[in-house]
Amino acid sequence: MNLIDVSSALVKAYAQFEPIKCQTNALIGYGGSIFGLANICTDGNKINVDISTNYVPQSGKVFEAWLIDDGYKGSGYFLSMGKLLNSGILHFNQVMNNATTYTDIVITQEPAGDLSPLASWSNSVAQTWLLPPFGM
Amino acid sequence: MKGNTKLMTVTAFAMISLLAMPILTLNLQVKAQQAQNQTSALSQVQNNLGAVVGKFRGLVTKSGANITLPQSGNLADQLRNLTQSDGFKKLTQLLPELSELGINETAIKNLQQKGGTDLPGIVQKLKDLYQAIP
Numbered sequence: 001m002n003l004i005d006v007s008s009a010l011v012k013a014y015a016q017f018e019p020i021k022c023q024t025n026a027l028i029g030y031g032g033s034i035f036g037l038a039n040i041c042t043d044g045n046k047i048n049v050d051i052s053t054n055y056v057p058q059s060g061k062v063f064e065a066w067l068i069d070d071g072y073k074g075s076g077y078f079l080s081m082g083k084l085l086n087s088g089i090l091h092f093n094q095v096m097n098n099a100t101t102y103t104d105i106v107i108t109q110e111p112a113g114d115l116s117p118l119a120s121w122s123n124s125v126a127q128t129w130l131l132p133p134f135g136m
Numbered sequence: 137m138k139g140n141t142k143l144m145t146v147t148a149f150a151m152i153s154l155l156a157m158p159i160l161t162l163n164l165q166v167k168a169q170q171a172q173n174q175t176s177a178l179s180q181v182q183n184n185l186g187a188v189v190g191k192f193r194g195l196v197t198k199s200g201a202n203i204t205l206p207q208s209g210n211l212a213d214q215l216r217n218l219t220q221s222d223g224f225k226k227l228t229q230l231l232p233e234l235s236e237l238g239i240n241e242t243a244i245k246n247l248q249q250k251g252g253t254d255l256p257g258i259v260q261k262l263k264d265l266y267q268a269i270p
Contacts, residue, residue, distance in 0.1 A: 023207075024205045024262075028227065030231055032232075034218075034258070037205075037211075037262045050265045054261075058247070070186070076185070078181070088250065089265050091265060106189065109247075121184045122239060123243045
């Protein structure tokens with residue numbers, strides 16, 4: 001019984017100190033080209049996302065990046081990481097309760113100064129699919 | 137006389153309350169309707185976005201393209217290898233299927249690039265970003 005308690009405590013302790021895992025993914029443009037790159041690192045709680053692209057949004061629009069919790073198997077929740085800067089970059093850093101619940105990154109084109117906090121899903125322009133530890 | 141005044145005050149108060157009640161109830165109903173509309177707009181976006189995300193994943197799997205780049209080696213070369221792979225070419229042919237779900241094709245086709253299809257440029261931008269912000 002004691003051994004079980006000890007191993008359970010060790011598992012919990014290990015879970016709190018997961019090593020940082022990184023992956024670099026191509027952001028695939030829905031038109032069939034490379035939209036850009038996304039570098040994602042996480043230790044389970046901290047998440048760091050860097051995005052770069054050469055594409056420029058249409059006049060009066062901005063690119064916005066979203067973390068998606070898979071709509072079919074997950075909650076369908078979408079979290080805005082903010083808009084890409086005019087130089088085509090985005091840096092997102094946050095400590096989450098569980099960063100690995102997210103499964104995809106989607107880029108949408110939104111009106112500049114958009115009053116709606118919702119994702120303009122029909123104006124999605126690119127996506128990448130995150131590998132484990134994401135989607136666990 | 138005093139009793140009459142009291143009675144009139146109570147009656148007036150009761151009438152005001154009766155008049156105000158439907159207005160308050162109506163206001164609450166409007167607010168409840170607004171909240172319901174917002175919830176349905178949210179779930180509509182979640183459903184549609186979920187469908188697009190799921191479809192994209194299906195197309196990637198079907199094409200056999202590996203969109204996660206190896207961590208070792210030159211990133212620009214890895215990206216170039218991806219664009220020249222059979223999997224990526226197949227994915228390019230499959231992606232128009234996304235329009236069946238309501239994706240705005242015009243928004244994608246009208247996008248322009250700074251510096252053309254400069255893959256090393258995208259890589260350098262990413263490297264600059266994670267060197268500047270550790």
